[in-house]
Amino acid sequence: MARPINPEGTWTVTANKKRRLKQSFRLADGQTVRKSFTATTKDACRDLRDEWMLANGLDPVRPTAPARSMPTLDQWIVEVRRTDDLNNLEAATVSAAASLYRNHLKSQLGNRLIDTITATDVVELQIHLKAKGMSASTVRAVHVQLAKALNLAVRRGHLTRNVAADVAKPAPAQRSPQPFSQTELLAVWNVVIRHRDSARWAAQLMTGGRQSECLGLAWGDFNLEENRLIIKRSLKRVQWLHGCDPKEQDQHTPAQCPHKTKASQFGKTKSAAGVRAIWLPDQLVEVLRDWRVDWERAAKRGIFDTSILSEHGGLVFPSSTTGGARDHRADARQWQAILHEAEVLHRGTHSSRHTVATQLLTEGIDPRIVQEALGWSDGSQLPRYQHVTTSLTKKAGKAIENQWDQIIGRDADVLPIRRAGTTDD
Template identity: 35%
Template sequence: MSRGVARTRAANGRSSIQRGSDGGWHGYVSMGRTDAGKPVRRHVRGRSRQEVTEKVAALEAERARSAHRPSSNQQLTLGQWLDEWLVIIQRTRKPKTFDTYTSLVRNHCGPLRSSPLARIAVRDIDDLLYRVAGRSPQSAVSLHRILRSALNTAVRRGLLVANPCAHAVVPRVRETELEPYSLKDCRRILLAAAELPNRARWSVALALGLRQGEALGLKWEDINFEQHQLRVRRQLQRPSWHHGCGEPDPDHQPAKCPHRTGGGWVLEEVKSRAGRRTLAVPPQLLQQLREHRRGQAAHRLAAGPAWHEHELVFPRPDGQPQHPSVDAKAWRALTQRAGVPPLRLHYARHTTATMLLAQGVDGRVVMGLLGWSQASLLTRYQHVIDPLRRDAAQRIDQAYWPTAESP
């Protein structure tokens, strides 16, 4: 900016033209925002107002082209922008995450899809989230997060002046305390699993608390038998199939489309830094894994050409990745066989957290073992943590104010 120019920023990001004390004319054009959210404003100068006006108009045209701004007779709707945004972010999201984004947007944003993007107000977002929260508060929270990200991108590209999601009322999700399996139930499950060829799968679930995708994506190279360690680096995901036939309203399911895309199975790196972790393996579980590897090697030799080698620890009988629904069905059959409540497989992970906390393991250590990135998750285990806190208070009491009987 030239010295001696009285800089006046136009309201709402509009362009401004003014004459400076140096006798020249100066123009300022808002070009949107950086990825960090900072405003970008370009400066042009000239000897006459007409010259600067033409330069400002050229910058505004450049801004419209780069932001894909619609022409004056064609207003961009929220639905059109969300469809475009999904295309933009598809390459930066994992398949399962992208499928979740697509499902939430297309299942819940219908009432606002035809509304002009530039006219979406905070009240519109509030009403939408309120309707969704009536069915599922967690879906409303996830939808708000998605819309906030989509509209932030619209702001950075000059399509919106401000993001209405920034001031929307986000529904609260009550954190419920979990009642997982008891120690007696766990022993009954492991006893029933001892007769199965895949017993190590369920020992891993209860002793290490791996997520289902992490366990099914585990490879033999991830287990160090000499150091008694197991590394969690990847997870098995099953993305949804999508239509590839191009029909506007197909009468068949995406999985049965002759030109389907996506789907199948993929081994993805775990999403967060907290998820990438190395665990110490209990000695008896390590022995089970050794036996499981020997059994798998014998089965592989017997299968011959029918075996598909992927180096997976818990594959299908032919070596291919195990389908999560088949894995979950086997868990349900095991709980029925053990005579314990038929809780979902994910509750084995909650059981691991409960057992660790009940043994007095520090909460931060439990977070690291389970791959949590938020300490707030510990609030779901207050029924376990509170007795430990009381025990800690008793220890402090005895340390500072020992009774007469204490040494």
């Protein structure tokens, strides 16, 4: 009678992507036989093995996997965070995910075993969040976090399917760009040139950079002689990290953790496409040259902390109050104060990016160049500027029309075209 030596065997994949099970058996006469079974799936391989074992006098009994204790969502989220740490996710990403779970998921599904969560529970979670007044983007982000956790459970063998995948994610809110008009830009500019941080806001208006990219600029990123800037980093919002055991992290926020640590403030741009070269307008170069003189004077007096990004020439736009890196919220408040003084509709700093994109497209710049200049990963943002691209398409059509006017004119003897074989009525 044949007896398997290693009940599970070993698995390999063949050159044509089939599964191969290799397993050793000890026959009744004491001989050891090593067999291989090849098929398209693992289950098919096991079926072939079972047939062989029956032919050799052994009733195949597949070993049962050891019973696993099913974790609750609270317990499983600890494993998700450990996986995030192994994947070296940005501190801001991890912190945002932890906040979403603590504020929206924990109270609803935290004590549920993950295999008892159903698609109906996911739908009811979305309804609950909308009833609380959460935005579509927040509801979508919570759904993504839950789906991510359950997907990891599927990959680890705890679940057979991800029920969150059966529920549609809320569509993200589509917001039309709100670029400044030329009249509004002039009003804002007249306030900016009198502001103590005029260079900071001139750079925001003329480069199209994100707020975090402008705040992370160092003098070494500029070549004012060639009107060139290379954006290569961003200043992240202040992020506190947990220093306690992962099992205790749901009991308090990172900022309240007794063993908290501060994450690095400077990091990568939003995407790989964010690292880019920008040509600077002469007006901005002049403002930056004047600012460099004032910056060096302030640095000598100890007003600015020159140790920040010192290896890159120093931080270009430090806080005028603390001398260190600017706080994103304080920076945004300063921007709103400028708009208020200019008597312009209040918008975020991102409106300057919309304005630069609109200006470039209006000037007929190739959309692919616009995409590169603004650091977009793909062209999915362009449809938001359809009002601009439509007018450019009409302008292009008029240009072709003018060319044909020069070739064939608009003479009635030329138009309309008469097809061969036709006669006038």
